[in-house]
Amino acid sequence: MEHSNNNKIETDYGRRKFFKTGFAATGAALLSTSVSAQLLAGQEQKAPITSENPTSSSRMLGGRLKVSNIGLGVQNMTRTYQTTVPLRSEMHKIIRTAFDNGVTFFDAAEAYGPLEVERVLGEAIESFRDKVVVATKFGWNIDQETGQRLPGLNSKPAHIKIVVEGMLKRLRTDRIDLLYQHRVDPEVPIEDVVGAIKDLMAEGKVMHYGLSEPGLQTVRRAHKEHPITAIQNEHSLLYHGSDDDIIHLCEELGIGFVPWSPLGVGFLTGSIDANTRFAQGDIRGIETRFSPENIEKNMALVSLLQKWGKMKNATPAQISLAWLLAQKPFIVPIPGTTQMAHMLENVGANDVKLSKGDWQQFNQEFENINIAGERLPEFILQFSKVEAPIKNKKIKYHPITFKP
Numbered sequence: 035m036e037h038s039n040n041n042k043i044e045t046d047y048g049r050r051k052f053f054k055t056g057f058a059a060t061g062a063a064l065l066s067t068s069v070s071a072q073l074l075a076g077q078e079q080k081a082p083i084t085s086e087n088p089t090s091s092s093r094m095l096g097g098r099l100k101v102s103n104i105g106l107g108v109q110n111m112t113r114t115y116q117t118t119v120p121l122r123s124e125m126h127k128i129i130r131t132a133f134d135n136g137v138t139f140f141d142a143a144e145a146y147g148p149l150e151v152e153r154v155l156g157e158a159i160e161s162f163r164d165k166v167v168v169a170t171k172f173g174w175n176i177d178q179e180t181g182q183r184l185p186g187l188n189s190k191p192a193h194i195k196i197v198v199e200g201m202l203k204r205l206r207t208d209r210i211d212l213l214y215q216h217r218v219d220p221e222v223p224i225e226d227v228v229g230a231i232k233d234l235m236a237e238g239k240v241m242h243y244g245l246s247e248p249g250l251q252t253v254r255r256a257h258k259e260h261p262i263t264a265i266q267n268e269h270s271l272l273y274h275g276s277d278d279d280i281i282h283l284c285e286e287l288g289i290g291f292v293p294w295s296p297l298g299v300g301f302l303t304g305s306i307d308a309n310t311r312f313a314q315g316d317i318r319g320i321e322t323r324f325s326p327e328n329i330e331k332n333m334a335l336v337s338l339l340q341k342w343g344k345m346k347n348a349t350p351a352q353i354s355l356a357w358l359l360a361q362k363p364f365i366v367p368i369p370g371t372t373q374m375a376h377m378l379e380n381v382g383a384n385d386v387k388l389s390k391g392d393w394q395q396f397n398q399e400f401e402n403i404n405i406a407g408e409r410l411p412e413f414i415l416q417f418s419k420v421e422a423p424i425k426n427k428k429i430k431y432h433p434i435t436f437k438p
Contacts, residue, residue: 092138093366095290096263099212099242101167103359103384105139106132106377107294107370112150115299117315120372122154128377129158133166135381141266141292141368142205143171143216144197148181149204156206163207169264169292170205171246172197173216187417189219191230198234214244214266217417223425224252228259235260244292249421250283257287264290264366271335271354271400272298272323273409284364293358296367302354303376304336323407331406338399348386351376355383360393 092100111125129140140159142152152170159166175188178200201210213234215227234240242263245256256262265284269276270293284291297303299318308330312319322328339350346353351369358367369380388396408415 093290093363095212095292095364095366096242096261097288098261099167099263099290101139101366102137103366104137104355104381105141105169105292105366105368106137107141107368108151108155109141109143109146109370110372111154112147114372115316115318116313124374125154125372126158128372128374129155131374132377132381133159133162135378137381138166139169139366139368140166141169141294141370143214144176144201145171145174145183145216148174148176148183149200150181152201152204156204160206167211168205168207169212169214169244170201170210171214171216171266172201173214173219173246187217187219187221189215189222189227191222191226191233194227194230195234198239202239209238210240212242212244212263213240214246214264215248216246218245218248218252218420218422220420220423222422223429224256224422225259225425226429227422228256232260244290246294247418247420248280249419250279252420252422253280253283253287253289255422257289262287262289264292266292266294266368268295268409269293269358270296270298270302271339271357272301272332272405275409281362281365285362290364290366291362293365293367296358296369297351297354297380301332301336302339303349303351304340307336308333320411321407321409323405323409325407328407331404334403335400335405338396338403342388342396346386346388346392348383349379351379352383352386355380356386356388357393357396359383360388 091103093103094100106129108125108129111120113119140155142155144152146152155168159168172194173187173189175184175186176182177184178196198210198213202208213231218224219227228243231240231243235243243260244262244264244266245253246266247268248256248265253262253265265280267276267280269281269291273295276291276293281291283289300306301324306324306329308326310324310329311326312324318324323332336350339353342348342353343350348356355367355369358365371377371380410418
Protein backbone atom coordinates (compact mmCIF):
# COMPACT_ATOMS: atom_id res chain seq x y z
CA MET A 35 0.00 0.00 0.00
CA GLU A 36 1.43 3.40 -0.99
CA HIS A 37 0.88 6.53 1.02
CA SER A 38 1.77 9.29 -1.45
CA ASN A 39 0.21 12.34 -3.00
CA ASN A 40 -0.07 13.75 -6.50
CA ASN A 41 0.61 17.24 -5.23
CA LYS A 42 2.30 19.77 -7.42
CA ILE A 43 4.65 22.51 -6.35
CA GLU A 44 3.85 26.19 -6.47
CA THR A 45 5.87 28.29 -8.86
CA ASP A 46 6.42 31.22 -6.54
CA TYR A 47 9.82 31.33 -4.89
CA GLY A 48 12.04 33.55 -2.82
CA ARG A 49 15.37 35.14 -3.46
CA ARG A 50 18.48 33.67 -1.88
CA LYS A 51 20.15 36.37 0.16
CA PHE A 52 23.70 36.28 1.29
CA PHE A 53 24.99 37.64 4.58
CA LYS A 54 28.43 38.24 5.95
CA THR A 55 29.59 35.71 8.52
CA GLY A 56 32.40 35.82 11.03
CA PHE A 57 34.54 33.94 8.56
CA ALA A 58 34.02 35.56 5.18
CA ALA A 59 31.64 37.61 3.12
CA THR A 60 29.63 35.59 0.68
CA GLY A 61 29.25 36.42 -3.00
CA ALA A 62 26.99 39.10 -4.39
CA ALA A 63 23.24 38.61 -4.18
CA LEU A 64 21.79 36.44 -6.90
CA LEU A 65 19.59 37.61 -9.67
CA SER A 66 16.11 38.31 -8.34
CA THR A 67 13.05 36.55 -9.60
CA SER A 68 9.74 38.24 -10.27
CA VAL A 69 8.48 37.22 -6.83
CA SER A 70 11.72 38.43 -5.26
CA ALA A 71 11.33 41.77 -6.93
CA GLN A 72 7.88 42.09 -5.42
CA LEU A 73 9.23 41.28 -1.99
CA LEU A 74 12.06 43.76 -2.30
CA ALA A 75 9.64 46.41 -3.47
CA GLY A 76 7.56 45.87 -0.34
CA GLN A 77 4.72 44.13 -2.13
CA GLU A 78 3.03 41.13 -0.58
CA GLN A 79 3.72 37.72 -2.04
CA LYS A 80 0.60 35.85 -3.04
CA ALA A 81 -0.49 33.13 -0.65
CA PRO A 82 0.76 29.73 -1.77
CA ILE A 83 -1.53 27.35 -3.54
CA THR A 84 -2.09 24.47 -1.14
CA SER A 85 -1.34 20.84 -1.75
CA GLU A 86 -5.03 20.27 -2.41
CA ASN A 87 -4.71 22.47 -5.51
CA PRO A 88 -1.21 21.75 -6.85
CA THR A 89 0.54 23.46 -9.75
CA SER A 90 3.36 21.08 -10.77
CA SER A 91 3.94 17.41 -11.48
CA SER A 92 5.27 14.38 -9.68
CA ARG A 93 7.82 11.71 -10.47
CA MET A 94 7.99 7.97 -9.88
CA LEU A 95 10.80 6.28 -7.99
CA GLY A 96 11.30 2.70 -9.05
CA GLY A 97 8.12 2.87 -11.06
CA ARG A 98 6.10 2.45 -7.85
CA LEU A 99 6.55 5.38 -5.45
CA LYS A 100 5.10 8.74 -6.44
CA VAL A 101 6.83 11.83 -5.04
CA SER A 102 7.09 15.52 -5.83
CA ASN A 103 9.66 16.53 -8.47
CA ILE A 104 11.79 18.13 -5.75
CA GLY A 105 11.94 16.89 -2.18
CA LEU A 106 13.22 18.47 1.02
CA GLY A 107 16.22 17.19 2.92
CA VAL A 108 15.95 17.95 6.64
CA GLN A 109 19.45 16.87 7.67
CA ASN A 110 20.59 20.22 9.05
CA MET A 111 17.42 21.13 10.92
CA THR A 112 19.05 20.39 14.27
CA ARG A 113 22.54 21.65 13.39
CA THR A 114 23.66 23.63 10.35
CA TYR A 115 26.94 23.32 8.48
CA GLN A 116 28.03 26.44 10.37
CA THR A 117 27.38 24.48 13.61
CA THR A 118 24.51 26.74 14.69
CA VAL A 119 21.28 25.27 16.08
CA PRO A 120 18.15 26.38 14.16
CA LEU A 121 14.95 27.40 15.90
CA ARG A 122 12.79 24.27 16.03
CA SER A 123 9.52 26.08 15.44
CA GLU A 124 10.97 27.70 12.32
CA MET A 125 12.02 24.30 10.99
CA HIS A 126 8.44 23.07 11.52
CA LYS A 127 7.22 26.10 9.57
CA ILE A 128 9.60 25.45 6.68
CA ILE A 129 8.51 21.82 6.42
CA ARG A 130 4.83 22.73 6.53
CA THR A 131 5.25 25.55 4.02
CA ALA A 132 7.09 23.15 1.71
CA PHE A 133 4.07 20.87 1.87
CA ASP A 134 1.75 23.82 1.18
CA ASN A 135 3.86 24.46 -1.92
CA GLY A 136 3.55 20.91 -3.20
CA VAL A 137 6.56 19.14 -1.68
CA THR A 138 5.54 15.61 -0.73
CA PHE A 139 8.95 13.98 -0.30
CA PHE A 140 10.89 14.48 2.95
CA ASP A 141 14.28 12.92 3.65
CA ALA A 142 15.78 12.21 7.10
CA ALA A 143 18.07 9.66 8.81
CA GLU A 144 18.75 8.29 12.27
CA ALA A 145 22.30 9.66 11.91
CA TYR A 146 21.06 13.23 11.58
CA GLY A 147 21.06 14.67 15.05
CA PRO A 148 21.60 11.80 15.74
CA LEU A 149 17.93 10.75 16.11
CA GLU A 150 16.67 14.31 16.65
CA VAL A 151 16.01 15.28 13.02
CA GLU A 152 13.48 12.46 12.73
CA ARG A 153 11.66 13.94 15.73
CA VAL A 154 11.60 17.39 14.11
CA LEU A 155 10.16 15.95 10.90
CA GLY A 156 7.60 13.81 12.73
CA GLU A 157 6.37 16.79 14.72
CA ALA A 158 6.05 18.95 11.60
CA ILE A 159 4.13 16.54 9.37
CA GLU A 160 1.87 14.88 11.94
CA SER A 161 -1.28 16.64 10.75
CA PHE A 162 -0.76 15.63 7.09
CA ARG A 163 1.31 12.45 7.46
CA ASP A 164 -0.81 10.40 5.05
CA LYS A 165 -0.27 12.93 2.25
CA VAL A 166 3.52 12.78 2.15
CA VAL A 167 6.34 10.31 1.56
CA VAL A 168 8.80 9.93 4.43
CA ALA A 169 12.28 8.60 3.73
CA THR A 170 14.83 7.82 6.41
CA LYS A 171 18.01 5.77 6.78
CA PHE A 172 19.68 3.23 9.06
CA GLY A 173 23.17 1.80 8.98
CA TRP A 174 25.57 3.81 11.12
CA ASN A 175 26.45 2.38 14.51
CA ILE A 176 24.38 4.57 16.83
CA ASP A 177 23.41 3.82 20.41
CA GLN A 178 19.62 3.65 20.35
CA GLU A 179 19.26 4.81 23.94
CA THR A 180 21.65 7.77 23.99
CA GLY A 181 22.10 8.65 20.31
CA GLN A 182 25.87 8.34 20.77
CA ARG A 183 27.79 7.64 17.60
CA LEU A 184 29.82 4.45 17.95
CA PRO A 185 32.60 3.31 15.61
CA GLY A 186 31.73 1.97 12.19
CA LEU A 187 28.48 0.66 10.76
CA ASN A 188 25.74 -1.67 11.94
CA SER A 189 23.33 -3.36 9.55
CA LYS A 190 22.87 -6.57 11.49
CA PRO A 191 19.29 -7.76 10.91
CA ALA A 192 18.22 -7.61 14.57
CA HIS A 193 19.66 -4.12 14.89
CA ILE A 194 17.82 -2.90 11.79
CA LYS A 195 14.52 -3.98 13.32
CA ILE A 196 15.26 -2.22 16.60
CA VAL A 197 16.27 0.95 14.75
CA VAL A 198 13.03 0.94 12.76
CA GLU A 199 10.96 0.69 15.93
CA GLY A 200 12.68 3.82 17.23
CA MET A 201 12.20 5.58 13.90
CA LEU A 202 8.47 4.94 13.93
CA LYS A 203 8.18 6.54 17.36
CA ARG A 204 10.34 9.54 16.49
CA LEU A 205 8.52 10.11 13.20
CA ARG A 206 5.11 9.64 14.86
CA THR A 207 3.99 7.20 12.21
CA ASP A 208 3.11 3.55 11.73
CA ARG A 209 5.22 3.00 8.61
CA ILE A 210 8.27 4.29 6.76
CA ASP A 211 7.59 4.92 3.09
CA LEU A 212 11.21 4.60 1.95
CA LEU A 213 13.90 3.06 4.15
CA TYR A 214 17.51 3.32 2.97
CA GLN A 215 20.62 1.54 4.14
CA HIS A 216 22.75 4.64 4.72
CA ARG A 217 26.00 2.89 3.85
CA VAL A 218 26.75 -0.71 2.91
CA ASP A 219 28.01 -2.70 5.89
CA PRO A 220 31.13 -4.67 4.85
CA GLU A 221 30.39 -7.28 7.52
CA VAL A 222 26.76 -8.08 6.66
CA PRO A 223 25.66 -9.75 3.39
CA ILE A 224 23.16 -7.59 1.57
CA GLU A 225 20.87 -10.62 1.34
CA ASP A 226 20.56 -10.55 5.14
CA VAL A 227 19.89 -6.82 5.12
CA VAL A 228 17.15 -7.17 2.51
CA GLY A 229 15.76 -10.15 4.38
CA ALA A 230 15.29 -8.01 7.49
CA ILE A 231 13.65 -5.29 5.43
CA LYS A 232 11.29 -7.82 3.83
CA ASP A 233 10.26 -8.93 7.32
CA LEU A 234 9.48 -5.29 8.16
CA MET A 235 7.52 -4.96 4.92
CA ALA A 236 5.47 -8.01 5.80
CA GLU A 237 4.61 -6.29 9.10
CA GLY A 238 3.57 -3.12 7.26
CA LYS A 239 6.31 -1.07 8.92
CA VAL A 240 8.30 -0.40 5.73
CA MET A 241 6.77 0.21 2.30
CA HIS A 242 9.83 0.58 0.03
CA TYR A 243 13.58 0.42 0.42
CA GLY A 244 16.77 1.77 -1.09
CA LEU A 245 20.54 2.01 -0.74
CA SER A 246 22.87 4.98 -0.36
CA GLU A 247 26.36 5.16 -1.91
CA PRO A 248 26.44 1.38 -2.60
CA GLY A 249 28.75 -0.73 -4.72
CA LEU A 250 27.33 -1.72 -8.09
CA GLN A 251 27.30 -5.48 -7.50
CA THR A 252 25.61 -4.96 -4.14
CA VAL A 253 22.82 -3.13 -5.95
CA ARG A 254 22.33 -6.05 -8.32
CA ARG A 255 22.32 -8.58 -5.49
CA ALA A 256 19.88 -6.55 -3.39
CA HIS A 257 17.57 -5.94 -6.35
CA LYS A 258 17.49 -9.69 -7.02
CA GLU A 259 16.27 -10.29 -3.45
CA HIS A 260 13.59 -7.59 -3.64
CA PRO A 261 13.18 -4.68 -6.10
CA ILE A 262 14.97 -1.52 -4.98
CA THR A 263 12.90 1.65 -5.19
CA ALA A 264 15.69 4.25 -5.05
CA ILE A 265 19.43 4.80 -4.81
CA GLN A 266 20.61 7.91 -2.98
CA ASN A 267 24.08 9.22 -3.90
CA GLU A 268 25.79 12.57 -3.92
CA HIS A 269 25.18 14.04 -7.36
CA SER A 270 25.24 17.58 -8.70
CA LEU A 271 27.02 19.83 -11.15
CA LEU A 272 29.83 20.03 -8.59
CA TYR A 273 30.17 16.25 -8.30
CA HIS A 274 28.58 14.06 -10.94
CA GLY A 275 30.53 10.82 -10.70
CA SER A 276 27.27 8.87 -10.68
CA ASP A 277 26.96 9.69 -14.38
CA ASP A 278 29.66 7.08 -15.00
CA ASP A 279 27.98 4.12 -13.37
CA ILE A 280 25.10 4.15 -10.90
CA ILE A 281 22.66 6.23 -12.97
CA HIS A 282 23.10 3.83 -15.89
CA LEU A 283 22.45 0.91 -13.55
CA CYS A 284 19.33 2.59 -12.16
CA GLU A 285 18.03 3.05 -15.68
CA GLU A 286 18.76 -0.58 -16.52
CA LEU A 287 17.02 -1.96 -13.44
CA GLY A 288 14.18 0.55 -13.20
CA ILE A 289 15.39 2.14 -9.94
CA GLY A 290 14.83 5.76 -8.97
CA PHE A 291 17.80 8.03 -8.27
CA VAL A 292 17.77 10.60 -5.46
CA PRO A 293 20.73 13.02 -5.46
CA TRP A 294 21.82 14.18 -2.03
CA SER A 295 23.65 17.50 -1.82
CA PRO A 296 22.20 18.53 -5.21
CA LEU A 297 23.42 22.10 -4.63
CA GLY A 298 26.97 21.10 -3.78
CA VAL A 299 26.62 21.92 -0.04
CA GLY A 300 25.78 25.48 -0.99
CA PHE A 301 28.49 26.08 -3.58
CA LEU A 302 26.12 25.98 -6.55
CA THR A 303 23.93 28.70 -5.04
CA GLY A 304 26.72 31.26 -5.34
CA SER A 305 26.85 31.75 -1.57
CA ILE A 306 30.50 30.64 -1.45
CA ASP A 307 33.19 32.68 -3.19
CA ALA A 308 36.97 32.63 -3.46
CA ASN A 309 37.32 34.45 -0.13
CA THR A 310 35.08 32.15 1.88
CA ARG A 311 36.53 30.37 4.90
CA PHE A 312 34.56 27.93 7.00
CA ALA A 313 33.71 27.71 10.68
CA GLN A 314 35.44 25.15 12.86
CA GLY A 315 33.29 22.03 12.72
CA ASP A 316 31.93 22.81 9.23
CA ILE A 317 32.76 19.73 7.15
CA ARG A 318 33.31 21.88 4.07
CA GLY A 319 36.42 23.20 5.72
CA ILE A 320 38.10 19.80 5.33
CA GLU A 321 36.88 19.06 1.80
CA THR A 322 39.71 19.77 -0.61
CA ARG A 323 37.35 21.09 -3.27
CA PHE A 324 36.80 24.04 -0.92
CA SER A 325 40.44 24.66 -0.05
CA PRO A 326 41.52 28.29 -0.74
CA GLU A 327 43.43 27.31 -3.88
CA ASN A 328 40.63 25.10 -5.26
CA ILE A 329 37.64 27.35 -4.53
CA GLU A 330 39.12 29.96 -6.83
CA LYS A 331 39.54 27.39 -9.62
CA ASN A 332 36.02 26.04 -9.13
CA MET A 333 34.37 29.45 -9.30
CA ALA A 334 34.17 28.97 -13.08
CA LEU A 335 31.20 26.71 -12.45
CA VAL A 336 29.41 29.37 -10.40
CA SER A 337 30.08 31.91 -13.15
CA LEU A 338 28.47 29.55 -15.67
CA LEU A 339 25.38 29.19 -13.48
CA GLN A 340 25.14 32.95 -12.95
CA LYS A 341 25.37 33.51 -16.70
CA TRP A 342 22.58 31.04 -17.48
CA GLY A 343 20.52 32.27 -14.55
CA LYS A 344 20.61 35.76 -15.98
CA MET A 345 19.56 34.45 -19.39
CA LYS A 346 16.64 32.45 -17.96
CA ASN A 347 15.55 34.79 -15.16
CA ALA A 348 16.53 32.20 -12.56
CA THR A 349 19.03 31.80 -9.75
CA PRO A 350 22.15 29.60 -9.92
CA ALA A 351 20.49 27.16 -7.50
CA GLN A 352 17.44 26.87 -9.74
CA ILE A 353 19.54 26.23 -12.84
CA SER A 354 21.43 23.55 -10.89
CA LEU A 355 18.25 21.76 -9.83
CA ALA A 356 16.67 22.14 -13.28
CA TRP A 357 19.78 20.47 -14.75
CA LEU A 358 19.24 17.45 -12.52
CA LEU A 359 15.55 17.23 -13.40
CA ALA A 360 16.41 17.39 -17.11
CA GLN A 361 18.88 14.50 -16.90
CA LYS A 362 16.45 11.64 -16.35
CA PRO A 363 12.74 11.37 -15.49
CA PHE A 364 13.54 9.12 -12.51
CA ILE A 365 15.84 11.64 -10.79
CA VAL A 366 14.42 13.48 -7.76
CA PRO A 367 16.76 15.91 -5.94
CA ILE A 368 16.32 16.61 -2.23
CA PRO A 369 17.94 19.99 -1.50
CA GLY A 370 18.17 20.75 2.19
CA THR A 371 17.92 24.13 3.86
CA THR A 372 17.13 25.85 7.14
CA GLN A 373 15.99 29.07 5.44
CA MET A 374 12.43 29.65 4.29
CA ALA A 375 13.43 31.82 1.31
CA HIS A 376 15.90 29.19 0.13
CA MET A 377 13.29 26.44 0.31
CA LEU A 378 10.86 28.48 -1.78
CA GLU A 379 13.61 29.29 -4.25
CA ASN A 380 14.52 25.62 -4.60
CA VAL A 381 10.90 24.66 -5.20
CA GLY A 382 10.83 27.35 -7.88
CA ALA A 383 13.28 25.31 -9.96
CA ASN A 384 10.22 23.41 -11.18
CA ASP A 385 9.31 26.49 -13.18
CA VAL A 386 12.71 26.89 -14.87
CA LYS A 387 12.52 25.56 -18.39
CA LEU A 388 15.38 25.26 -20.84
CA SER A 389 14.99 23.89 -24.35
CA LYS A 390 16.87 20.86 -25.61
CA GLY A 391 19.15 23.22 -27.48
CA ASP A 392 19.72 25.27 -24.34
CA TRP A 393 20.81 22.21 -22.40
CA GLN A 394 23.10 21.09 -25.20
CA GLN A 395 24.79 24.48 -25.15
CA PHE A 396 24.95 24.51 -21.35
CA ASN A 397 26.50 21.04 -21.24
CA GLN A 398 29.08 21.97 -23.87
CA GLU A 399 30.17 24.88 -21.72
CA PHE A 400 30.02 22.78 -18.57
CA GLU A 401 32.26 20.08 -20.05
CA ASN A 402 35.07 22.63 -20.36
CA ILE A 403 35.12 23.16 -16.58
CA ASN A 404 37.34 20.94 -14.46
CA ILE A 405 36.51 20.70 -10.76
CA ALA A 406 39.55 20.65 -8.48
CA GLY A 407 39.62 18.71 -5.22
CA GLU A 408 37.81 15.73 -3.72
CA ARG A 409 34.15 15.76 -2.69
CA LEU A 410 34.78 14.35 0.80
CA PRO A 411 37.71 13.51 3.09
CA GLU A 412 39.09 10.01 2.61
CA PHE A 413 37.91 8.83 6.03
CA ILE A 414 34.34 9.41 4.81
CA LEU A 415 34.83 8.35 1.18
CA GLN A 416 35.95 4.91 2.34
CA PHE A 417 32.30 4.14 3.17
CA SER A 418 31.14 4.75 -0.42
CA LYS A 419 30.96 2.18 -3.23
CA VAL A 420 31.47 -0.65 -0.74
CA GLU A 421 30.45 -4.15 -1.77
CA ALA A 422 28.66 -6.25 0.84
CA PRO A 423 30.29 -9.60 1.66
CA ILE A 424 29.09 -12.74 -0.04
CA LYS A 425 26.51 -14.57 2.06
CA ASN A 426 28.07 -17.33 4.15
CA LYS A 427 26.04 -19.76 6.22
CA LYS A 428 28.68 -19.52 8.97
CA ILE A 429 27.90 -15.87 9.72
CA LYS A 430 26.36 -15.47 13.17
CA TYR A 431 25.10 -12.26 14.70
CA HIS A 432 25.26 -11.47 18.39
CA PRO A 433 21.77 -10.99 19.92
CA ILE A 434 20.64 -7.46 20.73
CA THR A 435 18.46 -7.04 23.78
CA PHE A 436 17.80 -3.29 23.84
CA LYS A 437 14.10 -2.40 23.66
CA PRO A 438 13.24 1.15 22.45
